[in-house]
Amino acid sequence: MLMNGPDKATVAAWIALARAYRVAMQKVETRLKEADLPPLAWYDALWELEKVGEGGLRPFELEHALLFEQYNLSRLVERLVKAGLVERRPCADDRRGHVLAITADGLAVRARIWGVYAPAIEAAVGARLGRDEAVSLARLLARIADND
Amino acid sequence: MLMNGPDKATVAAWIALARAYRVAMQKVETRLKEADLPPLAWYDALWELEKVGEGGLRPFELEHALLFEQYNLSRLVERLVKAGLVERRPCADDRRGHVLAITADGLAVRARIWGVYAPAIEAAVGARLGRDEAVSLARLLARIADND
DNA sequence: CCAATTTACATGCAAATGCATTAAATTCAA
C-alpha cells in the first residue's frame, strides 16, 4: 500500500528550507540581542503599522498580515502597548475591537532596529546570493507561501 | 552616512523565506497534531538516531545535527526518554555524558510519524514545485545554510 | 602532576507559546 509520498528533490527542498530558515534567523536574532533590541516579531508588527500610517490596523488585520496566532498577536500587542510603541484607539464602528497605531517612540524604535536588522539580512542572505539568485529564490519561495 | 544595507531582491528573499517557512511548517505541524502525533522536533531527533543505528549519538552530536540549543536538546531528550522512545546509555570513554539510542518503540513512532509527515511535505512543497524547481530551490537554500 | 580552563550536560526561574475557553459585540436567519 503506497502512500504517494514526496520525491527526493521535494524532501531535500523541505529540509533545506528548515535549515536555511533556522540558520539565517538565528544569525539575525543574535545580532538583535547583542544590540539589546527586541525580537523580530516586534519589528514586523511595527513595520506593518508604520506602512499603513495614521489609519492604523485592527488586531485581526495585523494577525493576518503577520501570520500570527490570535492569542500570540493579542499578547504581542499587549507588550508593544506596555512599551509605549503602539497605541490602542477605540474603534468607532465596532466596539468589540480597537485600532492599533504606531507611536512616535514606535517609529523611532522601528528605525533603530532596522539599523541592525538590515546589515544582518545582508550578511545572512545578500552576501550569499547573486542578485538574480535572490530574485529566483524569492520567486520559488513565494510558490510555497501562496495560499493556492 | 550609508550603512551598506541589502538590496531589494535580498530583502524580498528574506521575507519570502520567513513566510514560506511559516506557512509550510504550520501546515505540516497542523497535520501532525490532527493525527495526535508529537511535534516535528521529535521526528528529527528520532530520525537522526535511526540513521546512525546501534552506535547511537552523544547529546552534543545530536545538538549539532539538529541545530538545537543545548538546553533545548537536553529537554527534548528528557521527554523522548520519558516516552520510552530513546534510551540513555552510560558512555564508556567520557563519564560526563552518555550515548543516546533509539528504542524499538522509537522506531515504530518514527515510522508512524513519517506516514503523516511525508504526505504533508508533498502537499506543502512537492505539489507546488516541479522537480527541477525543487532541486534549484534546495541548492539556493543550501547557500544560506552553509557555514560560509 | 596539578591548577586553570574547557567541555558536556542539567536545571531553576522567567518569559513566551499553545490550547481551550470566555465575554462581548456584530451579523444572519427565521
Next chain:
DNA sequence: TTGAATTTAATGCATTTGCATGTAAATTGG
C-alpha cells in the same frame, strides 16, 4: 425583531523556550 451563529479579542493554565548558572568530568599548559 429576536434568538442563534459568527467574529473579535482576551485570558487562565499547562507546556515549552530562553537565559543564566551549576556540576562534574576531561583537557590543557606550566
